Amino acid sequence: MHISHALATVALLSISGLATPTEAAPVEASTWHGGGEQGTYSNAIGWQFTALSDMTVTHLGVLDLDEPGLSDRHTIGLFNEAGDLLVSTSLGAGLSGDLYLGSMIYDAVGLTMLEQGETYYILADNWTQDRYGWGWDAVSYSDDVEWTNFSETTGPSIFDTVLHYYDGEPGTLGPGFLYQVAPSPGALALLGLAGCAARRRRRR
Template sequence: MLKHFKLAVATLALGIGASAFAGPALTSISGGSLATSGSDQLYGWRFTLNTDVTVTALGVYDDDHDGMEVRHAIGIFRISDQALMVSTTLGAGTSGYLNGDFRYDALASGFALGAGDYEIVMTMPVGNDDRQLISASGFTSASELTVTAGVFGSSSSLAFASGIGVFNPGMFGPNFEFGAASGHVPEPATLALAGLALLGCGVSRKQRRLG
């Protein structure tokens, strides 16, 4: 058994790249309200990365898991100089892939994001039916980052959102998936847990329209 366990761990270490360890930044959300837009708006949240990561996908909350009514641009901005670091556009319909309550568009190649302060923002065109979660009563995030505030803005195109602390703890429309930074070797404990797994082989539905 020990021999097989070591083989499984070695296989994971050799055969799986950083993206294989990808997971969502926001891992669970509870409470809050579902909101749509009364004008062309920006929804998002600020966060601090505690370590370097590789962003592998950007996504949008899909409350009914049935796809998006309209296109949404999503981007991550660096707070210090408001520079756009990485972005994509999630198309209407069932493009991309669903993971939990979020629908993601995978990046063609992973984007390296260093430790620091950022905000993730999505566009919300006026009056669309893609309801997003605001003012959550609770949430959990990956240990690599800390959510610091909600952000809000008015724009028809992707832009840095300067309205800070709006609908805290966050306007959880956008989300992202990430893996280990390029060249990072997973800790032995991580590999061991993955090897053991191999061997063992509601949010509130109140809708609001924001004016």
């Protein structure tokens, strides 16, 4: 197959939705496997992490243990290292949210870019009834995320002063998020060449 035909095929598949490098299925940043320890807390809790890839956050969510459905309303926020809020959402009590995946309930949010090598943290409030979990055997993280610290606020709100502890509660999972990995520059260049090849073929 000539290279122009191959590139045109890639473009056609992208247009038809059969191959979409820029629209990969969302990935869970953290996954609950059961076990470990669970508890309740009066302050907002979460975890700090380093992004190991450029990624686009698509959903924020919280852990839902016990019977399906949350006991309380939760506000979830994703912040940069400086403490600036990047995106947030709220999940009501019961079976709210847009997506249920394993033991997590997620809500779609505006697409939010995270940059490789940068540090961020995620928090959620209202853990006096719903439980969160922790423990290295209980929680795993995706290849694009490096857990760095347990995070908690000094009060009940996600906007209260935040503290980060490496030796606090490792492998924390209360809030979590879904994301898509940003396509590499090479993949974007390939799609651009494919589009050019397809246009040249149409002119012939």
